Amino acid sequence: xxxxxxxxxxxxxxxxxxxxxxxxxxxxxxxxxxxxxxxxxxxxxxxxxxxxxxxxxxxxxxxxxxxxxxxxxxxxxxxxxxxxxxxxxxxxxxxxxxxxxxxxxxxxxxxxxxxxxxxxxxxxxxxxxxxxxxxxxxxxxxxxxxxxxxxxxxxxxxxxxxxxxxxxxxxxxxxxxxxxxxxxxxxxxxxxxxxxxxxxxxxxxxxxxxxxxxxxxxxxxxxxxxxxxxxxxxxxxxxxxxxxxxxxxxxxxxxxxxxxxxxxxxxxxxxxxxxxxxxxxxxxxxxxxxxxxxxxxxxxxxxxxxxxxxxxxxxxxxxxxxxxxxxxxxxxxxxxxxxxxxxxxxxxxxxxxxxxxxxxxxxxxxxxxxxxxxxxxxxxxxxxxxxxxxxxxxxxxxxxxxxxxxxxxxxxxxxxxxxxx
Numbered sequence: 001x002x003x004x005x006x007x008x009x010x011x012x013x014x015x016x017x018x019x020x021x022x023x024x025x026x027x028x029x030x031x032x033x034x035x036x037x038x039x040x041x042x043x044x045x046x047x048x049x050x051x052x053x054x055x056x057x058x059x060x061x062x063x064x065x066x067x068x069x070x071x072x073x074x075x076x077x078x079x080x081x082x083x084x085x086x087x088x089x090x091x092x093x094x095x096x097x098x099x100x101x102x103x104x105x106x107x108x109x110x111x112x113x114x115x116x117x118x119x120x121x122x123x124x125x126x127x128x129x130x131x132x133x134x135x136x137x138x139x140x141x142x143x144x145x146x147x148x149x150x151x152x153x154x155x156x157x158x159x160x161x162x163x164x165x166x167x168x169x170x171x172x173x174x175x176x177x178x179x180x181x182x183x184x185x186x187x188x189x190x191x192x193x194x195x196x197x198x199x200x201x202x203x204x205x206x207x208x209x210x211x212x213x214x215x216x217x218x219x220x221x222x223x224x225x226x227x228x229x230x231x232x233x234x235x236x237x238x239x240x241x242x243x244x245x246x247x248x249x250x251x252x253x254x255x256x257x258x259x260x261x262x263x264x265x266x267x268x269x270x271x272x273x274x275x276x277x278x279x280x281x282x283x284x285x286x287x288x289x290x291x292x293x294x295x296x297x298x299x300x301x302x303x304x305x306x307x308x309x310x311x312x313x314x315x316x317x318x319x320x321x322x323x324x325x326x327x328x329x330x331x332x333x334x335x336x337x338x339x340x341x342x343x344x345x346x347x348x349x350x351x352x353x354x355x356x357x358x359x360x361x362x363x364x365x366x367x368x369x370x371x372x373x374x375x376x377x378x379x380x381x382x383x384x385x386x387x388x389x390x391x392x393x394x395x396x397x398x399x400x401x402x403x404x405x406x407x408x409x410x411x412x413x414x415x416x417x418x419x420x421x
Contacts, residue, residue, distance in 0.1 A: 007160045010038040014164070018171045028064060028171075035164070036066045036145075043067055043146040046168070049139060063141065095130075096142065101158060101165075102130040106151040129154040131165035135173040143168055159211075210245035217242050269311055270418060273342065273349060274302040276311045280318035281340070288322065291330050294337040302342045305349050306418040309396055314415075317389040317400070318351075321411055324386075325355035328409070332357060344417070351413040352403070359409055365402050 017031040036044040047060040095102040107121045129145045143165055145154070154161075217238045224230040277299055288295050307314075318340075325338045335356050343350045360368070369386050393400035393413055403410035 007038070007157060010035060011160060011164055011167070015167050018167070019174075024175055032064055032066055036068070039145060041068070041145045042148040043144075045144045045146070046133075046141060047144070048141040060141075096132045096139065099132055099134060101132070101154075101162060102128075103154045103158070104128055105153055105155065124148050126150050127152045127154060129157070129161060131161050133165050133169045133172065135169045135176075140169065140172060210249050213245045214242050268308050270306055270308055271311050272303060273305040273307050273415075274299055276307070276309065276314050277302065277318060277340075277342070277351070279311070280315040280322070284319055284322040284326075288326050288338065291326060292336065293326060293329050296337060296339040298339070298341045300342075301344060302349075305342075305344055307349065307396075307415050308418050309415070310392075313392045314396070317392055317413065318353075320386075320389055321353045325353065325357065325409070328357040329355060348398070348414050348416050351415070352410055354406065354408050354410040357409050359407065362404075365404070368402070 014031040014035055017034065018027050020027075032044060032046070044066045046063040046065075048063045050061050094100070105127050107125060107127065125146055125148060127147045127150070130142050131144075132142055133140045145161070221230070221235070221238060224234070281295075281297060285295055322338065322340075329336045329338070338353065338355045341352050341354075343352070369390050390400045393415070396415060398413065398415040400411070400413055403412050
């Protein structure tokens with residue numbers, strides 16, 4: 001548990017380094033060195049995929065490499081090009097190709113998998129963890145953690161390392177946006193991925209809880225089988241609990257995919273307002289709970305409310321508001337709560353988020369929608385969240401504003417309802 005918490009701290013620092021630096025190459029170099037040293041790995045590499053249709057060969061373009069010392073023999077950059085696509089796919093079809101890590105805690109059986117596995121063992125590897133990096137629904141490449149000195153239980157770090165791969169996926173997507181569309185679009189995506197990075201520990205904890213429950217019930221089944229007293233009613237109850245916790249994990253992952261993806265302006269979707277709100281709350285509430293803050297949600301009746309929107313953008317606005325409230329209350333004494341309320345009017349729906357923090361002065365409230373204005377400590381915020389949120393809601397035909405009449409800190413989102421004629 002201590003190792004995982006340390007890794008979560010490293011993830012948070014890596015995310016902040018990647019997304020708060022104007023020099024993308026330097027940020028990548030510093031963050032990966034921080035990661036490699038923090039994990040005490042011998043060799044860390046990021047590779048980008050390339051496929052030559054003429055030769056039917058998979059090629060790997062080395063994007064970045066880090067070595068603990070010069071005596072380590074690097075893996076040849078063209079290692080995959082010496083094998084056919086079928087030989088590569090034979091390994092990756094059940095792991096990397098479907099978004100799962102390729103793990104070997106030791107090299108005992110790796111050479112029996114394929115020719116490539118034998119080549120890796122001959123190169124002196126003792127264990128490794130390869131995580132796929134995806135964006136735009138494509139397998140962009142991989143981040144690989146390689147140990148030459150000894151074996152390691154990589155499986156215990158799987159959740160955290162897959163979160164890291166997602167953060168790097170967002171980073172490389174952001175680099176692509178910078179090159180293709182310029183600073184305006186990439187700044188918005190940077191703010192969004194920075195938000196996810198800050199939430200990494202809460203997300204991992206939220207996923208680990210149901211996995212722990214599932215593992216516990218699986219152990220009960222195994223014990224009952226060994227003792228020969230497997231009860232049908234008990235088995236049915238265990239099955240229901242496992243399904244319930246699987247749905248919980250699925251809900252969290254769906255929320256992460258929703259907020260981290262990038263949509264085009266013409267991809268408006270008709271969605272239930274409650275579904276959009278739930279996805280944002282699902283990936284925020286554990287971080288809030290761990291801070292000892294009460295989250296009160298009054299969303300009754302919102303199941304039937306339909307809106308036409310880019311759901312990931314509306315989720316982004318809500319997550320940003322929840323994070324802002326969390327950050328303002330984390331060091332506050334006394335009562336600490338966040339209240340989220342939905343009210344339906346004839347032609348629109350109103351979402352309000354209020355917290356128990358002190359109301360800001362008019363001096364600050366007049367400036368806080370401006371880009372790069374922030375009251376957070378240095379390194380804690382980009383100053384873009386509220387300005388981007390206002391722009392997003394405005395493009396949806398709605399309003400986003402600070403409630404000057406509220407005694408507490410209250411932000412309001414107004415969105416037009418979709419009416420069916």
